[in-house]
Amino acid sequence: MLVRFGFELVIETNAALPLILALSPHSSYSGNVIGADRIRSEPQVPMEEFLDPFDNRRVRLVAPVGGLRLWSDNVIQDDGQPDVFNWNARQHEIEHLPPDTLQFLTPSRYCESDVLMQQAWDLFSSTPPGWARVQEICNFVHNHLVFGYRFGRPTKTANDAMLEGTGVCRDFAHLAIALCRAMNIPARYASGYLGDIGVPPSGPGDFCAWFEAYLEDRWYTFDARYNTPRIGRVLMVRGRDAADGAMVTSFGDYRLNSLRVWTDELPEQLSERDALDLLGKLPDAPALTLEMAGSS
Template sequence: MLIRAGYEIRYETEVATPMLALLSIHPSRNEDLVTPHRIIGTPDVPMYGYTDSFGNMCTRLTVPAGGLTLSCDFTIEDSGEPDPVTPDAIQHPLEDLPDDVLIFLLGSRYCETDRLSNVAWSMFGHIVSGWERVQAIVEFTHNHIQFGYNFARPTKTAWDAHQERQGVCRDFAHLAITLCRCMNIPARYCTGYLGDIGVPVSDAPMDFSAWFDVYLGGRWHTFDARHNQPRIGRILMARGRDATDTALTTTFGPAWLAGFDVHTDEVAALDRG
């Protein structure tokens, strides 16, 4: 299947303000592109790209005084298959985990493993390790947090989401990730596009989405505590320890979000003549 996706995001500033953006698709999806993926700045400004330590494609630029609009529109090929389900995926003993996976067991800015460790073990310690335990964490998180865009704030952590029982998709992901790490299951934060493909269309404005991966059975598996069901058409943009590593934009000075539009839709096959 083909998916057309992209965005138009407007920032306004009074003075020139450096910005770091993770608005490209993840390099692992580059070979699936059917049309070019280019970030366009209006006005045109110099942009410099590099790959960070988590394998994400980052863009450095400076928002000029007055503001800048960033936009992108592309078509990508997708399998059309929902997230794989692997109920027999095992949880590895800590000593058997690869070195580069260990970082995803540690606490991070939004994932306070120290504050939630006792909660996690009291709730999930009796559940069979592996896929069943992760699914129990996902179901708890899904039912524990009430979703609402009005509940979003940039400082909210997993502990806050657990206590307040309200949040957006990143809060679902942060809480589930933290509970998994407390149970010695490596978990990493993911962000990207997720349209209403294969599910009833939502009347809410389209937005970027957050989900998470866990390391079981020798590889990473996708879970989504916000939706708690396999979904079709995820387009990964970035992954890391939490939202700090995957922030769509980080400004190094005062800047105001003045416009935000995201689109993600299944489209008919292109004529490749």
């Protein structure tokens, strides 16, 4: 299955502004992307790409005074299968966990698992450890939080979401991660593209956050917001929480004028050559409103 994905971001600034972007497909997608897998700008500015400690692809640049348009448009090969489901996946004892998973057991900037420890054990201690426990956490978060862009704010934590009962997709992910960690399950934040593939259309595209839990010797994808396996995720970033995967980190103020995101399945009969030809012109995707842009 071929999936076309990309974004267009238009900002305005009154002074030269250093930016660090996390808007590229994750480095683990190497070899699966068709076309020039890079961020472009208008006007053209020098860009430096590097990998961060989570193997996320980052781009550093300086936005000039005035307007800057950033965009990317690519096609990726996807197996067309929904997120892997394994009800029998077991939970590891902490002493048997691989060392590189241990950092995803402790509290982080947006996931105060220590604050939520008692609530987590009150809610989920009777659930069998393993997949069933992570799924019960997803069920709880999915039902406990009301989704809405107006509920998003950059300082909102998992405990805030728990108390307020509202959030955007990153809040669903943060709360599920914190509850998993409180139950001794390694959990990490993930974000990227998730289009309406195999589900009814849901309106203008946006970036999406989900999480991954370590069970049965591997990381599995879970999504507390939608709470069902989905097709066509394109991972951009991983980390302990959203602080490790901010899409745009700015060292100064700017105005966001427009944000468009698209993730669309291409016709099965389309060849790679035809897919490349599509990338010469950006799709006519609707823009998010300024209230919505960047909130998830």
